Amino acid sequence: DAVMIVTRYIDRSDMFDDLYVAMQAREDIKDLIKVQEARAPVIKFRMDDFEFKLSMARLNYATLPEDFDVTDDKHLKNVDPESVASLNSVRVTDTIRSLVPNLISFKYCIQALKFWAKKRGVYNNGLGFLGSISLEIMAARICQLYPKALPSRLLYFFFFTYCQWKWPQPVELAEIVANSHDLNLPVWGYGATEMSDRRHLMPIISPCYPAQNTAALVSRSTLKIMKEMFIRAMGVCKQIHEGKAGWCDLFEPVDLFSTYANFLQIQASARSKADHNMWKGFCAANIHNMISYLERCPDAYLDRAHPIQRSYAKPRKGEQDQYEHLWYVGLKFDHD
DSSP: OOEEETTTTTTTIIIIIIIHHHHTOTTTTEEEEEEEESSSSSOOOOOHHHHHHHEEOOOSSSSOOOEEEEEEEGTHHHHOOHHHHHHHHHHHHHHHHOOSSSSHHHHHHHHHHHHHHHTTTTTTTTSSSBBBBHHHHHHHHHHHTTTTTOOHHHHHHHHHTTTOOOOOOOOOSOOSSSSSOOOOOTTTTSSGGGGHTOOOOOOOOSSSSSBTTTTTOHHHHHHHHHHHHHHHHHHHHHHHHHTSSOOHHOOOOOHHHHHHHEEEEEEESSSSHHHHHHHHHHHHHHHHHHHHHHHHOGGHHHEEEESSOOEEEOSSSSSSOEEEEEEEEEEOOOOO
């Protein structure tokens, strides 16, 4: 994730019009998509085999101060909600690192956890699984509980702790601040959103103001899947320390197409590449809403819906063919 911090003379339309057009002209930028409807509007793209999400924070300054500290709450004064959400990812990351007792062990643990989550199909915040920030907060809490543990032990304690965690008990690194600098921004568990916040299934709370649930999109299905993955991983870690298994067993990829007998296919298609990119971004951002709807439908008899992380671009056979993109959701039904 990357955040572009600008002064009040730069408008958000400059990013999605001028900058986006300039990026379209570059041959080294691939898979360019703008997502303007998100809480933190972003431009997604691939460059040098890396995926980027570029957001923008528009601060109420004529010029940025030389001693600019992104974690200082005063910078949020008179800032639009989109900028607060965009800036929050950087502020959260910096705050987490200040709260971790052993930064080196934490970094090794995070690298292993992200690799594990990707291999086991539970790494995608937009699909209702764990994103980078959620994993970092969860791992940082383990580092606080076991400050002298080596990375390999931190991994075991991570899975041991969270497979027994009493969700929706929130994971917190610091006490939630209800207000700061009289900004009166929405804070998780307080004010007008308190009742809806308390219905979240897997609260993982960001440690800086305004505190938010970084895993708000977790559904009944994805929580059940992650619990099962935590239990499996804890068992494998225990076997590793007993000499009965290797690390490759922990990171063994899961083949979801062999796991489920039924699938829901989602297809986004358009005539032009520009329309297709916008439509694809909209569909990807709303898959979690569709899963929540299926879970609420009593006639579906749904045990779980497992959205697959990877999506697929359908090859075009000719210039007249539409641009098409496919997503798959594994379905398991409760026949009882």
